[in-house]
Structure formats: structure tokens, C-alpha cells
Amino acid sequence: MRYLLLIYQDEVAHTQWSEQQLAEEYQAYSNLDSEFQKLAVEVQGGEALMPTQTATTVRVRDGRTLTTDGPFAETKEQLGGYYLLNCKNLDEAIAAAAKIPGAKDGSIEIRPIMEFE
Amino acid sequence: MDAIQRVVADTFHQEGGRILAALIGSLRDFELAEDALQDAMLVALERWPLEGVPRNPSAWLTTAARNKAIDRLRRASTLARKQELLSELVEQEKQEELAEMEEQTIPDERLKLIFTCCHPALALDARVALTLHTLGGLSTPEIASSFLVPLPTMAQRLVRAKRKIRDAGIPYRVPPTEVLGERVEAVFYVVYLVFNEGYTASSGNELIRRELCDEAIRLARVLAMLLTQERLLDEVPEALGLLALMLLIDSRRGARVGPDGELVLLEEQDRSRWNVQQIQEGMTLLEGALRMKRAGPYQIQAAINALHAQAARAEDTDWTQIAALYGVLLRMTPSPVIELNRAVAIAMADGPLRGLALLDQPALGKTLRDYHLFHAARADLLRRAGRLHQAREAYLLALKLCQNERERAFLQRRLAEISPT
Numbered sequence: 001m002r003y004l005l006l007i008y009q010d011e012v013a014h015t016q017w018s019e020q021q022l023a024e025e026y027q028a029y030s031n032l033d034s035e036f037q038k039l040a041v042e043v044q045g046g047e048a049l050m051p052t053q054t055a056t057t058v059r060v061r062d063g064r065t066l067t068t069d070g071p072f073a074e075t076k077e078q079l080g081g082y083y084l085l086n087c088k089n090l091d092e093a094i095a096a097a098a099k100i101p102g103a104k105d106g107s108i109e110i111r112p113i114m115e116f117e
Numbered sequence: 118m119d120a121i122q123r124v125v126a127d128t129f130h131q132e133g134g135r136i137l138a139a140l141i142g143s144l145r146d147f148e149l150a151e152d153a154l155q156d157a158m159l160v161a162l163e164r165w166p167l168e169g170v171p172r173n174p175s176a177w178l179t180t181a182a183r184n185k186a187i188d189r190l191r192r193a194s195t196l197a198r199k200q201e202l203l204s205e206l207v208e209q210e211k212q213e214e215l216a217e218m219e220e221q222t223i224p225d226e227r228l229k230l231i232f233t234c235c236h237p238a239l240a241l242d243a244r245v246a247l248t249l250h251t252l253g254g255l256s257t258p259e260i261a262s263s264f265l266v267p268l269p270t271m272a273q274r275l276v277r278a279k280r281k282i283r284d285a286g287i288p289y290r291v292p293p294t295e296v297l298g299e300r301v302e303a304v305f306y307v308v309y310l311v312f313n314e315g316y317t318a319s320s321g322n323e324l325i326r327r328e329l330c331d332e333a334i335r336l337a338r339v340l341a342m343l344l345t346q347e348r349l350l351d352e353v354p355e356a357l358g359l360l361a362l363m364l365l366i367d368s369r370r371g372a373r374v375g376p377d378g379e380l381v382l383l384e385e386q387d388r389s390r391w392n393v394q395q396i397q398e399g400m401t402l403l404e405g406a407l408r409m410k411r412a413g414p415y416q417i418q419a420a421i422n423a424l425h426a427q428a429a430r431a432e433d434t435d436w437t438q439i440a441a442l443y444g445v446l447l448r449m450t451p452s453p454v455i456e457l458n459r460a461v462a463i464a465m466a467d468g469p470l471r472g473l474a475l476l477d478q479p480a481l482g483k484t485l486r487d488y489h490l491f492h493a494a495r496a497d498l499l500r501r502a503g504r505l506h507q508a509r510e511a512y513l514l515a516l517k518l519c520q521n522e523r524e525r526a527f528l529q530r531r532l533a534e535i536s537p538t
Contacts, residue, residue, distance in 0.1 A: 001286040003286075087286075088288070089286045089287065089288035090236075090238055090285050090286045090287045090288065091287075091288050091292065091296065093286075094238070095296075110285075112284055112285050112286060
């Protein structure tokens with residue numbers, strides 16, 4: 001099964017991280033591929049996102065395109081990146097999610113991909 | 118109910134969990150398995166009166182249900198994934214003709230079912246409902262009324278849980294070693310929650326609550342047996358500890374409610390009304406568990422309850438030993454509620470002032486500020502210490518926070534006893 005692992009973190013807090021903390025985080029993410037490999041989980045994609053200040057929200061209502069600045073909801077944690085993984089089952093996806101550095105100060109939401117056969 | 122209906126109903130009640138576990142194993146779909154089993158029971162009701170009851174009713178039902186599932190899949194699906202499952206099932210069917218199946222016993226896959234129903238990715242209330250439904254064979258209306266939830270809400274809760282298992286890919290298996298410990302704990306938690314719901318619920322039908330306690334005890338028995346069979350021996354002592362704990366608590370069920378439905382505290386209970394058989398069994402199980410030298414919180418709690426069970430009169434209770442056990446428990450699973458219990462035990466052993474000193478630590482009072490039993494325990498110790506004015510204040514606080522009708526009546530009574538007339 002394929003799962004999307006969404007990494008939510010407090011991006012305001014993240015802007016205050018020290019150089020060293022950022023370097024450690026970078027290193028931890030660099031090591032993640034080999035961690036996933038150990039779990040025999042296939043990585044099909046994964047990216048970090050620019051902060052929500054750069055986000056644009058689009059809605060179409062009555063045929064009109066409404067464009068607004070920023071994300072739709074005000075929450076404490078923001079979507080900061082994702083991985084798309086192919087796992088045997090949810091337990092594997094949970095084990096993989098626990099390896100993501102962002103899980104330590106934020107949270108990882110696991111969503112099964114809806115497969116259209 | 119005629120004789121055949123009774124055989125079908127009994128088979129379902131005793132073997133339903135096992136049949137369902139086997140069906141889910143091959144169908145990998147909770148809803149399909151349940152629907153197919155329902156179908157199979159209808160077939161049994163039609164055919165058993167004519168053809169006689171088969172020698173192995175549960176194997177017969179399992180096979181019939183699998184055939185019904187094949188019918189349902191044939192009718193319903195064009196999806197590739199289901200086609201694949203369908204051809205697998207047809208293959209299985211060829212290999213196991215009905216006549217052969219009658220000779221076999223169905224493999225016991227209930228442990229997988231227990232772990233799947235108690236998977237932490239499901240909401241806690243869904244885990245409880247699903248466990249009672251699939252393993253306990255309780256109907257949706259029965260579960261709804263035990264938890265005082267409207268029937269449609271409970272029905273939806275169960276459907277959602279089953280769909281999440283399927284759609285999120287929650288595996289149907291006994292978890293591997295690296296997560297086994299925490300998953301077993303989650304199962305124990307659900308079972309004990311079912312028991313407590315039955316034991317302490319303030320309202321609802323007495324009979325249904327009794328059934329919840331019995332069901333929790335039955336589940337713990339099955340769990341201990343299956344863990345032993347699967348040689349998951351590290352987890353067995355706590356399973357036995359949980360079973361012993363529930364038996365020892367349940368032994369006091371008859372004595373804890375007075376003639377008018379009022380709550381009777383442990384020290385005021387008529388101990389001759391305690392269930393000796395349950396106490397005996399609980400103590401034997403606990404001794405067996407402790408010999409395995411893997412102590413855990415359930416065994417310690419069972420040991421505390423065993424000390425109560427061993428005291429012929431309330432004043433014979435070995436409170437020093439109980440306080441020490443609470444100390445052990447506190448180190449294993451630090452919690453303010455256990456600190457509270459330890460303080461009460463120390464008060465019983467060494468006098469109310471020692472207990473009050475512990476309860477009046479600012480940090481503890483702050484965490485338990487909204488917990489009625491904290492104020493009730495404090496009130497009781499203040500009463501024993503003769504500080505009646507403060508005791509009255511604490512009883513009033515407890516009353517303000519307490520929701521349980523029986524406990525409220527008890528607190529009112531205590532308050533009246535020490536109030537000037």
C-alpha cells in the first residue's frame with residue numbers, strides 16, 4: 001500500500017533554530033533514506049516545502065476563481081514536507097514515520113493513498 | 118426458540134469470535150466476514166432442521182460463510198483486487214471440501230483479531246466497541262446500551278472502525294517482537310476498560326453491566342491462553358495478572374452495593390458475601406504469574422487486591438504491605454492517582470496525619486484538583502483526624518465534582534454524619 005506521510009511542524013519556532021540545530025536536522029534528513037531502506041520501505045517521493053508565508057490558497061466558487069494569501073486554516077503546526085512511501089501495511093508506515101526527524105518536535109500524519117484500479 | 122435455533126445461537130455465542138477470526142484471516146475484510154457469517158447462520162437455520170446438525174457446527178459455519186463470501190464477491194465486484202481474492206478463495210474451497218472440513222478444527226486466529234481490534238490507530242472507544250463486537254459476540258444494540266450511546270452512533274462507530282482497518286491497511290497479525298510489548302499493553306488496557314465500565318458505571322442496566330465484567334474476564338482468559346499457545350511467554354505473567362486482578366475485584370461485586378443500591382466501601386463490606394471461588398482462582402493465578410518473575414503493574418494491583426481478600430476483617434488488612442506495593446506500582450507507572458492511593462494506604466497504616474501530609478503536597482493537590490476521589494479521600498482522612506470543619510469543606514468539593522449517583526449518595530451520607538444538626 002502507498003502512504004503519504006505529512007510532516008507538520010511549528011514553522012515559527014523553526015525560524016528560531018540555531019545554525020547547529022538546523023545542520024543536525026539537515027543531517028538527520030539526509031540519513032533518512034538509509035533508515036527507510038533498513039525498514040524495507042520503498043520511497044516513491046518526498047520533498048520539503050517552502051514556509052506557509054509563500055502559500056496561496058485557491059477556491060472556485062460560482063465559476064469564479066478566488067485566490068487568497070496563505071493557508072486556509074490557522075493552526076499551530078504547518079505542513080512542512082512529505083514522503084510518499086510504499087509499505088506492506090500501516091505498522092510499517094508507523095515505523096517509518098517514527099524515523100522522520102520532524103516527528104520529534106512536530107507530528108506526522110499518515111494518509112493512505114486512494115488507489116484507482 | 119426451538120432446539121435448532123438454540124444450537125445455532127449457542128454456536129455463535131461460543132465460537133463466533135473464533136469463526137470470525139478465521140474468516141477475516143482469509144477474507145481480509147471485517148464487514149464481508151460478518152455479513153458472510155450472518156448469511157451462513159441463515160442457511161444453517163434452513164438446512165439443519167432437515168439435514169440434522171453437523172458434527173462440527175463451527176467448521177460447517179466457517180465453510181458455509183466462506184462460500185457465501187464468494188457469492189457476495191461474485192455479485193458485487195469488478196475490482197481487480199477483489200477478483201484476485203476471489204480466485205484465491207475458490208482455490209481454497211476446492212481444497213477443503215465440506216466433508217473434510219467437518220473433521221478439522223478451525224485454526225484459532227483470535228489473537229490476530231484481538232490485536233487488530235485494539236490497534237492504536239483506532240480511536241479508543243472504537244477499539245472497545247470492536248473488541249466486544251467481534252470477540253465477545255455482543256450485538257450493536259447491546260454495546261450501545263452498555264455505553265449509554267445512541268444505537269446509530271454506535272453502529273456508525275463500528276462501521277468506521279472496520280473501514281479504517283481495511284482502508285488504512287491495519288495488518289491482521291500478531292505484532293512482531295519490536296512492537297509486541299506496547300501492543301499487548303494496549304490490548305490489556307481495552308480489556309480492563311471494559312471491566313471497569315461494567316464495574317463502576319453509575320447508570321445503565323445492571324444485567325448488561327454484569328455481562329461486561331464477565332466478558333472482560335472471559336477475554337483475559339482467552340488472551341492468557343492464546344499468548345501461552347503462541348509461546349509469547351514474556352507477555353503471559355501480566356495477562357494472568359490482569360485476569361487475577363479482575364477476578365479479585367469482581368469477587369466483591371455482591372458486597373459493594375447495599376440493599377437500596379447505595380455504595381458500600383471496602384472496609385464496611387460484609388466479607389462473607391465475597392465470592393470465595395473467584396478469590397481462590399485469582400490468588401492461584403497471581404501466584405503462578407509472580408513465579409514467572411516478570412512483575413508488572415497488573416500483577417502488583419492484583420497483589421494489592423489479594424491482600425484485601427486475605428483480611429478476614431477490615432481491621433486485619435495489612436496496610437503496611439499495601440502501601441509498599443503502591444510504592445512499587447508508583448515506580449513502574451508514575452501517576453498522581455497511584456500517589457493518592459499510596460497516601461491513603463499509609464494513612465491506614467500509620468495514622469491519618471501521615472496520609473494528609475502526603476496529600477497536601479502542593480504539586481499533587483494541583484494535578485488532582487478536579488478529581489473528586491482526591492477530595493473524598495482527603496475528606497475522609499480529615500474526618501478521621503477529627504478536623505471536621507475542614508472535612509466538611511472537602512466533602513462539599515468532592516460532591517461538586519462527582520458525577521456518579523451512588524458515590525454522591527455515599528458522600529452526602531458521610532457529610533450528614535459529621536454535620537452539626
